[in-house]
Amino acid sequence: MDIARQYAKYATNLDYNDLPEEVILHVKKAVLDIMGNDIGGYEWMESGPSIVDGIRAINRGHKGATVLATGESMAPEWASFANASMAHSLDYDNHHAKGVIHAGGSVVNCALAAAEENNSNGRELMVSVVIGYEIACRLAMALGPHSSHEMGFHPTGTCATFSGSAIIGRNRKMSEDEIVNAMGLNGSQAAGSMQYVVNGAWNKRTHPGINTHSSFIAATLAQSGFIGAAEVFEGKQGFLQGYALRPIPENATKTLGKSFETLENAIKPFPLCRYNHQTLDLVIDYQKENNIDTSRVSSINIDMPKYGVQLCGSPIEQKRNPQSPVDAQFSGCFAVALALTEQKADMTTFTGALDRGLSDEFKRLMSITDIQQADDLDEIHPEFWPGRVKMVIDGEEVELYGKHMRGERERPMAIEEVQDKFRDLSPKHDEKNRKEVFDVINNLENASIDDLLEPLRKTS
Structure with a gap:
């Protein structure tokens, strides 16, 4: 069974009851962490307003999902573009060490937009986040340590394009074949040049936004009958061969469904590399x-x-x-x-x-x-x-x-520390609204997507 098919099966079959308590707690912290980064990337970084203003012009008034920093509604593909770009702008979003990837900005924001689009509940949101982390982080590990960076590619910008299609497919109840075809198209969308390092350009900040937007395009085309490339990962001209000098294909599916790479996504206590x-x-x-x-x-x-x-x-x-x-x-x-x-x-x-x-x-x-x-x-x-x-x-x-940094699985940040980070990232937000978000996060398994986002919509 090829890699895309295994990912599609995982995305359609994973159940909330399959998630250990440790995973559920970590996902809650990861969602809160990324939501804080979504807001902080707008409030703290000079690129934030230009991203939102530009996307607002392209969006042309369409609605469907919330831009967390402003509370306004845009089409899901554009809201996720804005949110995910903001999430990575501070270099403060959670990080997977073995894959050398910041998957959270893409994964969480794609899951939030897909949940709003399909009125998914808190449990489905958490399942979607796990699906996204498991696929994106395993793909990053399959590229081989730094062997994609050496070719000038940024795994944060490439890998989560595929996981986004799985997230959207899960929320839209797409078939395995449709998810496989969406990933086949993702192979022509995955991008993220590291040339930004030369002059401190803002390109890097948009990489998660570009890939979430691409995921919505691919998933929608696949639902319309579009045929994507077969063997998009392991093929001779597929993702792993084209984007890495020393790929390790077995890492793409090894232990999938048996262990959780989600737990290896460290929450960053500092807004530096x-x-x-x-x-x-x-x-x-x-x-x-x-x-x-x-x-x-x-x-x-x-x-x-x-x-x-x-x-x-x-x-x-x-x-x-x-x-x-x-x-x-x-x-x-x-x-x-x-x-x-x-x-x-x-x-x-x-x-x-x-x-x-x-x-x-x-x-x-x-x-x-x-x-x-x-x-x-x-x-x-x-x-x-x-x-x-x-x-x-x-x-x-x-x-x-x-050897172990704070925020990693061996030295986890407490939920209260993540809440303090959220406060630091959202200085213009009302503490009452923040606490409403915290309360919903703590009880996310019994909440709706509207429960989670309504306090932030009040900022618009």
Whole structure:
């Protein structure tokens, strides 16, 4: 049985009662996390209004699903485009380590739009989210660690195109054949170039939005009888061969239906690139315990896996002198200086440091920071995302090492922490409305999609 057929069977047959309590709790946190990012991407990032304004013009007044940041209604394919683009704009959306993918922005927002379109209840919403995570994350692992990145592709922009068709198919009660055909068409839609890294462009932010929109197109055409490509994943010119240097096809379906990759999607406590999180976690904890005067620090060395250095440590002079919020998100030098000077790194702290203008001491800390690749870290990456920070303080070296980051399955964030993150991301929203959302999330299995979204529609 080919991969697409196995995915279609999984999407049509998964039942809410198949989900362990651990999965249900994690899905609730993941949904709340992404909803917060949807709002935060609009309220905090300069690209947010341009995305919504542009999509509003294209949408031409059609309705059917909620844009969470503004409360307005757009056609499901365009509402999901707006929401998913906003969700990834902050680089604060949940992350799957082994697949090196931010699947949540696409998965959750496609599920929300499909649920509104079809009046699905909270249980069906959670099942849809699990279907999306299980497919997108397994596809990312099947591409092989970083072998798609090396070809210039962004798995966050490619893999969830397929999972979106499964989500929509589930909510529309499409047949297996229709879902298979939709995925066959997705093979011609999956996209996401990493050229954005050259100038900090906004392309990356729209990748989840583009793929959710593509999923709605593919699913609708398949329902109309459209025939998609066969063997879209494993074929000689299929997705895995075309988008990866070292694909591992067996990862696409291995343990599907037996274990849950959903649980491996870590909720991010910091709005910076995931490769900076060990640095932030380690140094914030150290500073909270020791509260050293940063002027006593004479040198800083950060060890990362190879791909962390490529994204957050090279070229080093550029990383020591970030010129934009995107530059700062992808700078290990900025991350360690923020951790030392602020002892926290939520959205308010991150943007506040940039808005105030970086102090001379902040700039000095960045200037004395070096970042290098470490073989021992690469040996266990990407199954783990380890990091090491060495600081010379008053002539004595302090070494900090971490293997598991906060937010991962081994160190999960509590639902209360995710609620605090939601508050931080939605400063213009009323606390009463926030609490209504929190209450519905906590009882999502007994709620309707309108129960969940109505508090946010009040913002329009």
